[in-house]
Amino acid sequence: EKYLEVKPDLVLMDIMAPDNLIDNTNWKESLNRFLDIDHEANMAMCSSLGQQILITESTKIGAMGFMVKPFEPGMLSVIKKIAEPN
Template structure:
């Protein structure tokens, strides 16, 4: 059975890129969200095996969304992504409960490496 993934990014182009990488490699993208508030709702609704989440988004940012999702489900698997290689944000997202971090622009092999690492 393929693993279910929720892709969260405020840029439709980025969601499409991630979705493309995942579906070509046997993962099922069950949902998309364009901000943290949607991500939290979709997580409740879809219960995915993994969330790939952007940090910088309108309304609710990725770090806040991670905290809320981990609050509902301590076993949630979340991989963060951001264009900014800012050390503080990486550390903050890991402390919030993210299991790995991908820097944009995405390299397909790095995305898959993170997904495999987190899902085992």
């Protein structure tokens, strides 16, 4: 509901943060639910776990990018790229 009220330019979801998940679902289900609500939602994932499988799975589902924590200043370009209009 809050997403539809605010319609943010970008949602940054931490894969491991339970308080970012919808109704106690896992990150994949949460990402899918955001994209079901808004097919054009700009979703980016982040995690301290930079495993290639997580990156691949999140982008297959529809995430626009994946950032590994801690962020280097240059990694913030991912956010800029996603948030800019096409």
